[in-house]
Amino acid sequence: MIKHGIMTLQRHIMEQERKFPMATGEFSGLMSDLAVAAKILARSVNKAGLIDVLGFTGDENIFGEEVKKLDILANETIIHALDHSGHLCVMASEESDGLIEIPDYHPVGKYVMLFDPLDGSSNIDVNISIGTIFSIFRRVTPSGKGTLADVLQQGNQQVAAGYVLYGSSTMFVYSTGQGLHGFTYDPSIGEFLLSNEDMKIPEHGPYYSINEGYYHRWSEGMRRYVSYLKEEDPATGRPYSLRYIGSLVADFHRNLLYGGIFLYPTDTLHPKGKLRLLYEANSLAFLVEQAGGLATDGVRRILDIQPEDLGHRVPLIIGSKKDVELAMDFLRES
Ligand code: AHG
Ligand code: MN
Ligand code: MN
Secondary structure, eight states, X not given: OOOSSOXXXXXXXXXXXXXXXXXXXXXXXXXXXXXXXXXXXXXXXXXXXXXXXXXXXXXXXXXXXXEEHHHHHHHHHHHHHHTTSSSEEEEEETTSSSOEEOOTTSOOOSEEEEXXXXXXXXXXXXXXXXXXXXXXXXXXXXXXXXXXXXXXXXXXXXXXXXXXXXXXXXXEEEESSSOOEEEEEETTTTEEEEEEOSOOOOSSOSEEEOOGGGGGGSOHHHHHHHHHHHSOBGGGXXXXXXOXXXXXXXXXXXHHHHOEEEEEOOOSSOTTOSEEIIIIIHHHHHHHHHTTOEEESSSSBGGGOOOOSTTOEEOEEEEOHHHHHHHHHHHHHO
């Protein structure tokens, strides 16, 4: 229930920052720039079929994946919306090789931003929800341009995280560690308006989300867990329904609102998991914990994993608290 008339994203960010007496306004400035980038991206995504941004570029990214034109457009849009602002000292992105430095002719600031410019690339050309995921940290180096040390921080050091979901409407969902809040874009006034205040994820079910085509590549424990979810037992709400879009951010968003679990475990093809700690897992882990859920790699809390390099991959099990705890029990026993 919304208690305060129209709450724009802008106003919300300012009110959250005002709770910190030492705040300089720099953080609000950064988030405002991000919101502008989100609006530009929403426009590009919505027009994707009309402008020449569908299909592949012919290149591979640092993870050896084929790059879509919209991946690159989104990457450049975010970089150019933020590099001149004076709020950031360095950025890193799933679609950029190495660190994204702030150019010499722009000032540097105290924040670090990591992002997946477009998550769910395989869904771009078929009009299915995709998203942008971001994490913001405070720098750990004292001054000048940011370095790898600023970027390779544990997720528990995030000062904010969020995502933009380009779905049947565009949503901006974020947290600064004071609850998780969702805003829906109203294109007629060009504003994100508070639509989901202080979101909480249900304690369990009814959905599970996993690429079940890889069943034969999973560990024994993972197979047993998924078989368990399919058993008939109305007392525990089973069988769970399978929902898997293939855009992490969209699968996450649905499970956040309705309850359930998303899993991208290790398998014989992805011995370290597929998803990226810095650009995908950390952000969503921070958000799910704000909503009362959990995120683990099967053993460790995602937010406590020390990133080894920019491309660090992790298995990801994320969602409703009871579901994640039970999945960990099954994996431990295997
Ligand atoms: P990205 O488009 O940023 O490369 O991420 C794709 C990810 C994630 O969004 C999704 O959950 C997963 O890859 C799907 O992988 P599979 O096709 O192997 O299921
Ligand atoms: Mn992704
Ligand atoms: Mn991506």
